Amino acid sequence: MIGGTSLLVGFIQENRAQVVLNEIQVGYATLILRGAIHFVQHLGCTPSVQINAYNNADPGLLTLGLNMFRCPDGVPSTTFGQTEDFIMNSKRTISAYPLDVNEASRTKCGLPI
Numbered sequence: 001m002i003g004g005t006s007l008l009v010g011f012i013q014e015n016r017a018q019v020v021l022n023e024i025q026v027g028y029a030t031l032i033l034r035g036a037i038h039f040v041q042h043l044g045c046t047p048s049v050q051i052n053a054y055n056n057a058d059p060g061l062l063t064l065g066l067n068m069f070r071c072p073d074g075v076p077s078t079t080f081g082q083t084e085d086f087i088m089n090s091k092r093t094i095s096a097y098p099l100d101v102n103e104a105s106r107t108k109c110g111l112p113i
Contacts, residue, residue, distance in 0.1 A: 001026050004048020011038035012067045019070050037067050039075045045109040 010021045
């Protein structure tokens with residue numbers, strides 16, 4: 001990260017693997033495995049600047065439909081341009097994987113929960 005405030009960077013390596021979350025500040029870096037479901041969530045309310053780098057590791061078998069709901073709140077709705085209600089209704093049909101919740105940053109910036 002080269003400018004701004006905190007970023008939450010996360011990725012899912014493969015089916016049933018742990019969700020990897022890193023909060024980074026200016027001067028910090030994180031690597032995301034090629035092919036992994038990933039996201040970068042800005043935790044502040046001012047602009048930030050980042051550079052993303054990917055390695056060549058094989059993330060294994062990854063099922064998008066089951067794993068995208070493991071991202072923090074707001075990531076799927078923003079990514080797919082859908083409402084939270086739509087995402088939550090979709091999530092209910094795939095109950096095997098928990099959703100990691102990060103509502104604090106959205107509340108802090110006055111964004112809908």
